Amino acid sequence: MSFEKEMMEKISLGEGTSDRLDIPLLKYLWEASPLSFLAKESYHEFFKKISVLSSFSDNEVRIFTKYLHRREFTTNEVIFRQGDSGYGFYFIFSGAVNIYSSHSTLNSDDPGDLIVRLEKRQYFGEMGLLEEFNRRTATVISAENTILLGIFKPDLERMLEVHPVLGAKFLRETALIMANRMGQLTREIVSLKKKMKELDQRI
Amino acid sequence: MSKIQKIKLCLFIFFIIAAVVFAILFPRLTLPFGFAYIIYIMAHPLTILLTKGTVRQRIWYSFLFLLATLFLLFPVFATVYNANTDLSGLSKQLPEIQKIIQDKFFLFKVNFFEKYGIRVNLDPVNFMMSKLEFFGSDFVSRFPDYLSSVFEWILLVPMFLYFFFKESGNLGTKLMEAIPNPIFEKAYVLFSHFNTKFGEYIIAKFVEAAILGTLVTVGLLLIGFPYPFILGFVAGITNILPYIGPVIGFIPAFGIALLSKDPTVSMWGMVIIYTVANLIDMILVFPLLVSKIVNLHPIVVVVSIIVGSQLGGIVGMIVIIPFIAFFKILFIEIYKDLSVNI
Numbered sequence: 001m002s003f004e005k006e007m008m009e010k011i012s013l014g015e016g017t018s019d020r021l022d023i024p025l026l027k028y029l030w031e032a033s034p035l036s037f038l039a040k041e042s043y044h045e046f047f048k049k050i051s052v053l054s055s056f057s058d059n060e061v062r063i064f065t066k067y068l069h070r071r072e073f074t075t076n077e078v079i080f081r082q083g084d085s086g087y088g089f090y091f092i093f094s095g096a097v098n099i100y101s102s103h104s105t106l107n108s109d110d111p112g113d114l115i116v117r118l119e120k121r122q123y124f125g126e127m128g129l130l131e132e133f134n135r136r137t138a139t140v141i142s143a144e145n146t147i148l149l150g151i152f153k154p155d156l157e158r159m160l161e162v163h164p165v166l167g168a169k170f171l172r173e174t175a176l177i178m179a180n181r182m183g184q185l186t187r188e189i190v191s192l193k194k195k196m197k198e199l200d201q202r203i
Numbered sequence: 204m205s206k207i208q209k210i211k212l213c214l215f216i217f218f219i220i221a222a223v224v225f226a227i228l229f230p231r232l233t234l235p236f237g238f239a240y241i242i243y244i245m246a247h248p249l250t251i252l253l254t255k256g257t258v259r260q261r262i263w264y265s266f267l268f269l270l271a272t273l274f275l276l277f278p279v280f281a282t283v284y285n286a287n288t289d290l291s292g293l294s295k296q297l298p299e300i301q302k303i304i305q306d307k308f309f310l311f312k313v314n315f316f317e318k319y320g321i322r323v324n325l326d327p328v329n330f331m332m333s334k335l336e337f338f339g340s341d342f343v344s345r346f347p348d349y350l351s352s353v354f355e356w357i358l359l360v361p362m363f364l365y366f367f368f369k370e371s372g373n374l375g376t377k378l379m380e381a382i383p384n385p386i387f388e389k390a391y392v393l394f395s396h397f398n399t400k401f402g403e404y405i406i407a408k409f410v411e412a413a414i415l416g417t418l419v420t421v422g423l424l425l426i427g428f429p430y431p432f433i434l435g436f437v438a439g440i441t442n443i444l445p446y447i448g449p450v451i452g453f454i455p456a457f458g459i460a461l462l463s464k465d466p467t468v469s470m471w472g473m474v475i476i477y478t479v480a481n482l483i484d485m486i487l488v489f490p491l492l493v494s495k496i497v498n499l500h501p502i503v504v505v506v507s508i509i510v511g512s513q514l515g516g517i518v519g520m521i522v523i524i525p526f527i528a529f530f531k532i533l534f535i536e537i538y539k540d541l542s543v544n545i
Binding site for chain 2: 080087
């Protein structure tokens with residue numbers, strides 16, 4: 001439901017709205033306006049362009065952004081290492097990150113092989129948000145000056161407590177992300193098995 | 204870790220150490236701050252419940268602030284109002300109490316001499332009275348200091364409380380921004396974990412105190428023991444202190460039973476009521492409410508209380524337990540990380 005609809009519904013139910021100016025809301029609407037030339041890109045615009053969160057209403061995005069933590073990383077700064085305890089899910093607001101995986105469990109400076117490069121509006125670390133005792137399965141290093149928006153386990157718990165509908169919706173979207181990744185993994189495993197079979201036959 | 208990261212980390216550690224040193228050096232500020240934080244934490248579930256509605260957050264925060272301030276000021280004014288009556292009553296009764304103690308001690312000396320043939324030449328009553336006089340004059344000379352610290356608390360606690368209510372979650376988020384990237388995730392989660400556990404512990408202890416206080420009050424009312432409400436209240440409040448609390452809470456009732464000339468005042472009845480109430484607390488209430496939150500060895504708890512009383516008096520004795528529980532979790536986390544990385 002959009003914010004406008006929500007307000008109209010409140011008025012029709014006779015709940016009324018405050019006659020006082022809500023400065024944070026006005027600031028948010030100003031930043032969210034497509035005509036606004038001041039803001040480079042607001043959180044609102046950013047999340048509206050992320051496909052998995054597209055089902056969020058304007059008001060839900062506004063509330064959701066209150067739970068996020070903005071973290072800035074310089075080039076080649078380690079965001080987290082393989083084997084670290086994981087508690088958070090990150091969206092790339094600007095910049096890019098490289099994801100590495102190593103066969104060794106030892107904590108060395110070598111991050112391992114480059115798996116993938118993720119750029120603006122992509123996300124990583126969703127397992128850390130859902131698993132109880134999560135260990136990061138890869139090392140993530142910023143490829144350039146990067147701004148990440150992170151949401152962590154305590155934020156999700158607080159969101160479920162204060163805004164349960166939004167919390168449940170976010171969990172559903174996170175589950176969808178996980179399902180997509182699982183599907184991708186399954187396809188890769190099938191393809192690898194096929195290639196192995198072909199190799200076996202050739203040998 | 205890059206050089207800038209190392210500098211940021213060092214600055215952050217320095218800031219934390221400076222904050223701890225400041226807290227130890229200025230207990231007149233940190234204790235009201237801690238007390239306001241305890242009230243804020245206790246009101247937190249109510250805050251969530253109230254802010255879910257359509258009424259503006261600021262109105263609810265103001266309402267909660269007023270409620271908490273009244274809750275805070277009521278005992279202060281009630282104590283000031285009743286203290287005068289109680290003190291004049293006590294000064295009238297003091298010679299009587301002195302005579303009772305002297306008589307009882309004389310009987311004890313006679314019995315001891317008859318049984319063991321040893322004469323006791325001690326005069327504890329005069330010793331106690333001189334001590335009492337000393338404490339009395341000491342209290343009178345320090346009274347302006349006590350009064351000023353009471354007014355300090357009246358001024359500071361509501362101020363801090365309003366600050367906590369107004370800033371609510373924003374303050375935590377702003378403080379968290381200062382944490383350097385390499386330790387952010389872990390520090391944030393541990394801080395949130397501590398906050399939750401601390402709130403749960405404080406609420407659980409107060410609920411436990413209310414249950415024990417009610418049990419003692421009802422029990423004393425049933426056997427017709429004097430001052431059941433005050434004694435129940437004292438038993439409940441002192442019960443907040445683990446292990447030592449029940450003993451301290453029992454002393455006033457024991458004193459009344461010992462000094463009372465009224466034959467209806469039953470010492471054994473009172474002892475049974477306190478024992479049953481504390482057994483119910485130990486067997487039922489504590490395991491269900493508190494022990495799940497703070498899982499510490501009894502020796503650790505007792506040592507922590509002594510350290511807490513040294514650092515911050517009564518408030519220190521109460522808040523030290525969740526702090527120790529937090530440090531336990533912190534060490535377990537560090538140990539787990541080390542065992543993965545080694």
